[in-house]
Amino acid sequence: MDTELPDEHRMVRETVRDFCETEIEPIAQEIEDEHRFPAEIFDQLADLDMMGVPVDEEYGGLGGDTLMYALVAEELGRVSGSIGLSYVAHTSLASKPLEQFGTRAQQERWLRPLAEGEHLGGWALTEPDSGSDASDMDTTAERDGDEWVLNGTKQFITNASEAGSILVKAVTEPDAGYDGISTFIVDPHEDDGFEVTTVWDKMGLNASPTCEIRLENVRLPEDRLLGEEGEGWTQTKQTLDGGRISIAALSTGLAQGAYEHAKEYSKEREQFGQPICEFDAVRDKIVDMHRKTERARLLTHRAARTYGKGEPVTRESALAKLDASEAAREVAEDAVQVLGGYGYTTDFAPQRFYRDAKLMEIGEGTSEIQHLVIGRELGL
Numbered sequence: 001m002d003t004e005l006p007d008e009h010r011m012v013r014e015t016v017r018d019f020c021e022t023e024i025e026p027i028a029q030e031i032e033d034e035h036r037f038p039a040e041i042f043d044q045l046a047d048l049d050m051m052g053v054p055v056d057e058e059y060g061g062l063g064g065d066t067l068m069y070a071l072v073a074e075e076l077g078r079v080s081g082s083i084g085l086s087y088v089a090h091t092s093l094a095s096k097p098l099e100q101f102g103t104r105a106q107q108e109r110w111l112r113p114l115a116e117g118e119h120l121g122g123w124a125l126t127e128p129d130s131g132s133d134a135s136d137m138d139t140t141a142e143r144d145g146d147e148w149v150l151n152g153t154k155q156f157i158t159n160a161s162e163a164g165s166i167l168v169k170a171v172t173e174p175d176a177g178y179d180g181i182s183t184f185i186v187d188p189h190e191d192d193g194f195e196v197t198t199v200w201d202k203m204g205l206n207a208s209p210t211c212e213i214r215l216e217n218v219r220l221p222e223d224r225l226l227g228e229e230g231e232g233w234t235q236t237k238q239t240l241d242g243g244r245i246s247i248a249a250l251s252t253g254l255a256q257g258a259y260e261h262a263k264e265y266s267k268e269r270e271q272f273g274q275p276i277c278e279f280d281a282v283r284d285k286i287v288d289m290h291r292k293t294e295r296a297r298l299l300t301h302r303a304a305r306t307y308g309k310g311e312p313v314t315r316e317s318a319l320a321k322l323d324a325s326e327a328a329r330e331v332a333e334d335a336v337q338v339l340g341g342y343g344y345t346t347d348f349a350p351q352r353f354y355r356d357a358k359l360m361e362i363g364e365g366t367s368e369i370q371h372l373v374i375g376r377e378l379g380l
């Protein structure tokens, strides 16, 4: 794979890998145990120009392509699922839609600080009663003179407690179905009526805040509508095409991290007078971990390249997400097994990869929903 990457991409990957190994890996378990969002890591990523990798330089981004962004997401996932998840939600869910659908003034006001890493962004689609069936939302935005008034609750919103802006989906025309949904830019610090009501404790990814938010008569001026009124669902589908590539990349990173830990351990650990990697059962497991990780990477890179060319990518991004998330969970589970009893302790990383990987089969459309999407794309 390496030989296929342009020099610039390899350089970015090396820079991020270096940073991950020196700054993130040493604290990766500690931030999980403490359920602490590591703001300092995101400041450092901003110093490295990594907070707006696929965003145009005109808006403060790095101007890289989707493949470069996928490489960064993979490197972060290789050491910390939490940091990777907050990073991809910030980039593909919160920043890219502002670049794709925002006015020049909105890009200057809201995208630039995200791309330059001044603060994190969030994206709020899911609600307590609508997840997979996301368009069946209850959050409303009603016109009142030249303002919009938002009311509703959003569930499981990554970064909401740390974000400087959140893109919120709301119904603007109740009887118009998919065409009655719009997107609004909410400022969690300045807009009255916005509240983070819960930061969830989870089975993994606890250094990435997952929040319930309430919007109670949040009044927004006209210029907080992103794109046209009624475009919110079309935007959502496009955003998820990109978002699923991010989750695929993050999953590939988790699989890679778990595989490396297991491989190293298997060469050092001796039982019955020989390293355990010399037992066929252990070697075959590690070979399969490698095979699954490489397959996930190939599908992810293919989807990223297709997205970058502006070609239809729904099938490829759903395939990559479905495969890579499954690979991450399976590889991480096998890594725990290769480490035996030590794999079950928090002194070793595989258990963390295992717990983090499970989310990848749920977020941005569950595996069951990816099957639906792919089936539809295949004309079934």
Ligand SMILES: Cc1cc2nc3c(=O)[nH]c(=O)nc-3n(C[C@H](O)[C@H](O)[C@H](O)COP(=O)(O)OP(=O)(O)OC[C@H]3O[C@@H](n4cnc5c(N)ncnc54)[C@H](O)[C@@H]3O)c2cc1C
Pocket: 089, 123, 124, 125, 126, 130, 131, 132, 133, 155, 156, 157, 158, 159, 202, 205, 210, 359, 362, 363, 364, 365, 366, 367, 368, 369, 372
């Ligand atoms: C850590 C974390 C971070 C998240 N971050 C965000 C975020 O930043 N922004 C955001 O908007 N959302 C976010 N989410 C929400 C996430 O996208 C949803 O949880 C996910 O889409 C599933 O929705 P649900 O939880 O309501 O499950 P449900 O839709 O209730 O699904 C429950 C089960 O039913 C199955 N199911 C549902 N419908 C079908 C069907 N038609 N066919 C077959 N099976 C079906 C599902 O696959 C699943 O197994 C996050 C969630 C988590 C846990």
